[in-house]
Amino acid sequence: MLKKCLFPVAGYGTRFLPATKAMPKEMLPLVNKPLVQYGVEEAIEAGLSEIGFVTGRGKRAIEDHFDTNFELEHQIAGTGKERYLDSVRQVIDKASFSYTRQGEMRGLGDAILQGHRLVGDEPFAVVLADDLCLNADMGVLGQMVQLYKQFRCSIVAVEEVPKEQIHKFGVIAGNEIKPGLYQVTDMVEKPAAEEAPSNMAIIGRYILTPDIFDLIRDTPPGKNGEVQITDALLAQAKQGCVLAYAFKGRRFDCGSVDGFIDATNHVYENVYLPEQLAQEKGQ
Numbered sequence: 676m677l678k679k680c681l682f683p684v685a686g687y688g689t690r691f692l693p694a695t696k697a698m699p700k701e702m703l704p705l706v707n708k709p710l711v712q713y714g715v716e717e718a719i720e721a722g723l724s725e726i727g728f729v730t731g732r733g734k735r736a737i738e739d740h741f742d743t744n745f746e747l748e749h750q751i752a753g754t755g756k757e758r759y760l761d762s763v764r765q766v767i768d769k770a771s772f773s774y775t776r777q778g779e780m781r782g783l784g785d786a787i788l789q790g791h792r793l794v795g796d797e798p799f800a801v802v803l804a805d806d807l808c809l810n811a812d813m814g815v816l817g818q819m820v821q822l823y824k825q826f827r828c829s830i831v832a833v834e835e836v837p838k839e840q841i842h843k844f845g846v847i848a849g850n851e852i853k854p855g856l857y858q859v860t861d862m863v864e865k866p867a868a869e870e871a872p873s874n875m876a877i878i879g880r881y882i883l884t885p886d887i888f889d890l891i892r893d894t895p896p897g898k899n900g901e902v903q904i905t906d907a908l909l910a911q912a913k914q915g916c917v918l919a920y921a922f923k924g925r926r927f928d929c930g931s932v933d934g935f936i937d938a939t940n941h942v943y944e945n946v947y948l949p950e951q952l953a954q955e956k957g958q
Contacts, residue, residue: 677722677723677797677798677799677800677820677823677824677882678722678723678724678725678797679723679725679726679727679793679794679797679798679799679800680715680718680721680723680725680726680727680799680800680801680802680816681727681728681729681787681790681793681794681799681800681801681802682701682711682714682715682726682727682728682729682801682802682803682804683729683777683783683786683787683790683801683803684699684701684728684729684730684731684734684737684804685729685730685731685734685776685777685780685786686700686731686780687700687731687780688700688701688930690930690931690932691703691932691935697733698736699711699733699734699736699737700805700930701734701737701804701805702737702740703929703935705807705929705935705938705939705942706939706942706943706946706947707759707947708762708763709740710804710805710807710929711737711740711804712740712762712763712766713804714802714803714804714807715741715766715770715802716762717802717808717814717815717816717817718770718800718802718816719766719769719770720813720814720816720817721800721814721816721817721819721820722817722820723800723816723820724769724770724771725770725771725773725794726741726770726771726772726773727772727773727774727775727790727793727794728772728773728774728775729775729776729777729786729787729789729790729793730774730775730776730777731776731778731780738772738774740763741763741766741767741770741772742767742772743767747760748760758954773793774793775789775790775792775793776789777789780901781896781901781902782896782897782899782901782902782903782904783803783901783902783903783904784891784894784901784902784903784904784905784906785891785901785902787801787883787887787891787904788888788891788892788902791888794885795885796885796888797885798823798883798884798885799882799883799885800816800819800820800880800881800882800883801879801880801881801882801883802816802879802880803878803879803880804929805879805928805929805930806878806879806880806926806927806928806929806930807926807927807929807938807942808832808878808879808880808924808925808926808927809924809925809927809941809946810922810923810924810925812923813923814924815832815880815922815923815924815926816880818920818922818923818924819832819880819882819920819922820882822856822882822918822920823882826916826918827884828884828915828916828917828918829881829882829883829884829887829908829911829916829917829918830881830882830917830918830919830920831847831859831877831880831881831908831917831918831919831920832877832878832879832880832881832919832920832922833847833857833875833876833877833878833919833920833921833922834875834876834878834921834922834926835874835875835876836874836876837874838868838871838874839868840876841866841868841871841874841876842865842866842867842868842871843865843876844865844876844877844878845862845863845864845865845876845877845903845904845905846862846863846864846866846871846872846873846874846875846876846877847859847861847862847872847873847875847876847877847919848860848861848862848872848873848875849861849873849875849919852918855920855921855922856918856919856920856921857875857918857919857920857921858916858917858918859908859909859912859917859919860912861912862877862905862906862908862909862912862917863905864897864898864903864905865898865899875919875921877905877919878926880922881904884911886911887907887908887911890907890908890910890911891904891907893907893910894906894907894910925941927941
C-alpha cells in the first residue's frame with residue numbers, strides 16, 4: 676500500500692538569495708501559503724499521509740510550519756483571523772510528519788537514500804517542492820498513484836520541454852505503451868541538446884519501489900559530482916521496468932525567479948481570489 680511521501684528539502688536555494696539566506700526556499704509564499712504546503716496537500720490528496728522531510732541546516736522553519744503554534748493560536752483565538760490557519764490545520768490533522776538530515780549536499784539520489792530511514796522498505800513517492808503542479812480534477816501524484824496500483828513499478832512524471840531548456844533536466848527515452856505512458860529505455864541527466872534522447876524531461880514527481888535504495892548505493896557520483904537519481908533509475912529500468920508518465924495539469928518551475936513569479940500570479944488569480952470570494956459568500 677502506497678502511503679509515504681518524501682520531500683528532499685536540504686538545498687540552499689541560491690537562486691533566491693538573499694531571501695533564502697535565513698529562510699528555506701520551500702517556505703517562500705505563493706500569495707499566502709508556502710510553496711512546500713502545496714506539495715504536502717497534493718500528497719494528502721493522493722492518499723499519502725505519512726510525510727517525510729530530508730532537511731539540512733537552516734530548515735527548521737519547515738518543521739515549525741507543520742506544527743501547532745500555541746502562542747499564535749492563543750492570540751487570535753475567537754477572532755476572524757483564525758480562518759487564516761484553516762488550511763495548515765487541516766494538513767496537520769490529516770498527516771504525520773517525520774524528519775531526517777542530509778549531512779552533505781551530494782545530490783538528489785543521496786537525499787532520497789537518506790530518506791530510507793523514514794520510509795523503510797516500502798514503495799513511496801517523492802515530491803520536489805520547487806515544482807508546483809496544479810490540476811483541477813486530480814493532482815499529479817494522484818494520477819501517478821492510480822498508475823502505480825496498476826503497474827506496481829517505479830514511475831516518473833515527464834513533460835515536453837523546449838530544446839533550449841533540455842540541459843536543465845533528466846531526460847527519458849521510451850516506448851509508448853499507451854497514450855502518455857512510456858516504458859523507459861534510456862535516461863540521461865542534464866544532456867546537451869544535441870545529445871538528448873528526446874524532449875521528455877523528468878519533473879519533480881516520482882513513485883519509487885524500495886529496491887531503488889540498493890541501486891542508489893551502487894550508483895557512483897555522476898553529473899556535477901553528485902549521486903543522481905536518474906542514474907539509479909536507469910539501472911532499475913534495465914533490470915525491470917520504469918514508467919514515465921506525461922501528466923495532466925500545469926507545472927511551474929518555482930526554483931527559478933521567473934517561474935516563481937508566474938506561479939504567484941496564477942495562484943493569486945485562480946486559487947486565492949476564488950477562495951476569498953467563496954468565503955465572503957459563505958459568511
